[in-house]
Amino acid sequence: MLSPAILLAAVLNGLMTGAVYALVALGLTLIYGVLHIINFAHGALLTAAMFAAFFAHKLLGLDPYIAVVFVAPLFFLLGYGLQRFIIGPAAHGEDRNILLVTLGLAVVIENALLYAFRADTRTINLPYAFDVVEVGPAFLALPRIVAFVLAFAVALGLWLMMRWTDTGKAIRAVAKEKLGAELAGIEVAHIYAVTFGLGTACVAIAACLLIPSYYVNPHAGNAFVLIAFTIVVLGGMGSVAGALIGGLFVGVVESLSGYYLGESLGQISIFVMFILVLLFRPSGLFGERA
């Protein structure tokens, strides 16, 4: 069982899964890094995006990799609207209220999906979903490889955007020093909303990449939330590179511990890692020292 071939396959599996986790975490880390809110609605938004990708395929015949071009901007707008018109105003700036508002949103979104689409598990069966690429002993499914590559592409795109565009700089300014940014003329409420929108768009991309290999029902997104939080903390809150590397790292750790401890007990490694990072290096791998 300890054979290097199997080990390699487990590591590769971990990297593939980790890439998708990274995309989910990317949205969360952006939102936390700038707005300093723990977004309880993240899982529900992921679920909503997965439904969108599902229906894009079912009703319009769109392949998820094409649908993402429409779903991501749509969810950007959704996220923008949520922050600008619901979360921001309702919370009056209090952290604990933001918590409850995102919690309330999570309940609303998840149950609206349940009410509208019922509880059935939906899947899409794409012709290439079972194509594999052989890498040594591992058969890597094509959709997972695509997800892996795209995760890097999105992370890179996001990083470049944060570095070089005016909006990106504004976002970083607000994250670092809100009052100063405001005095410099940046409209903070707008930037907050843009950030939330970007975070939601990332989650939407993750959804489109997940749907070929996974399934969707009103509760599907919840399974990814805690692991996304772990990655955000591990990688450093607000760090794009951290989310990506953190995601891959967590994916591999989950894979190996699942292999050696069993899938149930293996999950413990994620949280033990979470605790260790929080205790000994809370700013994460790439975060700024608190």
Place this chain on the structure above:
Amino acid sequence: MSRQFLPVSRRRFLQSTALGAAATVTGVLSAPAVLRAQGAPVKIGVLHPVSGALSYSGQQGRIGAVMAIDEINSAGGIKALGGAKIEPMLGDAQSTPEGGNAEVEKMNAASVAAIVGGYASSICLSASQTAARYDLPYIVDVGVVDSIVTRGLKNTFRFGPGFGVIAKTALDNLVTLNDQAGKPAKTVMIVHEDSAFGSGLAKLLNTQLPERGFEILETIPHPTPTRDFNNVVLKIKAQNPDLVIPANYYNEYVLLARTMQQQRVRPKGIYSVLGGAASSYKFVKEFPEAAQYIMDCNHWFDPKNPKALALKKKVEEKNEFYTYEVYMNYSCVLLLADAIERAAAADRAKIIAALEGSTFAGHVMPYGPTRFVNGQNQGAAPVNTQVLSNDIQVIFPASFASAKPVFPMPRA
């Protein structure tokens, strides 16, 4: 999608909430006195987790129960009570024991004659216990843990099999299957979900499989939900067992089966015990290649019973899948209606007595003669199915079989 609401009558409005119940009881708002006349409807509670994590199963269970009630009512209701109609009181257990508990209280306050449902073992345990306080008959629709019927509760009945019976039947049939094919299978790997039913089943299998001459290479528990099965499949690939025995819920089963297909892992047989999707029309329809030749030992309807087939047609006409929750709940409601007929009263104690002595044969399940001992129907049993030619056939026992098993799985 159109949702069909049951009209909320004023009486139900008052009785179906805690506040309403308080108001009624304290006489603040008084409901009109209900005369116990001939023909007054018989209220029964229909409890399912229609929201929360178990919502699909709850939804399916409710469909089966409501269909049975509609059928009984259109056939003239309860004849012994002058054609009294059955009036369902639908409850949402919200996939938690507290939710189920609260609903049972409301149903009791609304004077239901009996309750059917629960679905999940943890909900059934709590709900039936609460019902026991009021000597309210409770018929468990699915919940398989053995402790449901070993608590000495007089009010609790289970029409379907518990996992002790399921495990034994599964193993007996496996041995038969293996012997008939010339004993090609020796090594086994078990993949099970880690809550009540999966763990309980795995424990039984772990003691009984070696006794029957099989070697368990590994037992792999996994949580519900599990995001990815690639490593589990990797282990299966590495150890190459003759048989894989999955015991889990629908979503995880589908992921496992698809991942096995992706990784080109093809053991001699996939022999599920209470496999979530292994005997599911939905799975067969959506993933025909991954589903081919999969065997299951699970709840199933009697394929030779015309009533079962008629129900199947009706369900499929509504664009629903004919899942086990549907026909098990359907059968439980019919069982209850029969008990009410024989009790000739919507009286809880009489219904319990009628259930205890029930020999009901008008159900759609492939069971032996109905006989309740300590609340467990002794005739209840699972059957073995296999997916053959994009359809699900019964392969054991011979009395209900509609096809011969194909084992070992042919090479792809």
Place this chain on the structure above:
Amino acid sequence: MRRFASTLAVVALLSTVPLITSSNVVLNFLVVALLIALVGQGWNLLGGYGGQYSFGHAAFFGTGAYATAVLQVRYGINAWLGFGIGIAAGALVGALIGALSFRYGLKGSYFALVTLAFAEVLRIIASVAPATGAGVGTLIKLDLRPEAFQFQSRAPFYWIVLGLVGVSLMLVRIIEDSRFGAYLVAVRENEDAAEALGVNTTIVKLGAMTISAAITAAGGCFYAQYFLFVDAGIAYGPWISVEALLAPIIGGVGTVFGPLLGALVVKTLGEFAKLATGDAPGLDLVIYGCVLILVVAVAPRGIAGILSDLRHRVLAPKTAAPASLGRGHG
């Protein structure tokens, strides 16, 4: 004794409920609401008064629940004794988690997330450990005798949980008026300043966490006795961590009655939502979520905040300033 006047009045009033109504629907509803109020009061001490928000109070609830259940089922220990041991066990877990977290200086979101992680670790262990029954959970045998902490009628359960809530209310009131309470609030308002003034903030936080854990664990022990079944998801699942913080925040953090008010409001809201929407799955929860958001929007300092504003307006209309620093702020 005067300071307990309002607490005693409320408890006395509530204790008459089983005498007025025999509806088990109402009693069950109130038992669950009071249970949440108890669990929430535990959270409130650490989060509302101490400013340390925990996302993992399930860790204490579950420890209490499992301790009671497992001791009874596996070791035949008396239920009442088990209850006491469960509270102690919960307090111990709180002390351990607190010691680790505060020793390493975790605050704010980091603290919240670490508590969440600890709760998840416990959940996973409970789901595989043979001692807790692993996936199958632990079922306490039905034994309707007072010696076994089980009762035929709902009323004794109601009075017991009401009593526990009453004790928690008085405890918080005592703390509020004590030096320890002052230190705790100082830590909440400005930890660095408190430290500079000589307050041992780590010890203070640790103390609050231990007491908080004990209160929540009592809720867990009670749950086990009332529902007689515990498994990993029930004991350590996120649902109870959410309930633990929802009630106090809605009711008013850092106030004595906040969790009780919040629990009653939130549970009643759930019932109304079910009432309004009939049998459609999910719709009642959509309404529930929307109203939750609205309540937060109009009552940012919780219901206690609204009540205290009203009180100021009525009692001192000329000086009707918004509530000053202190209770419920932060």
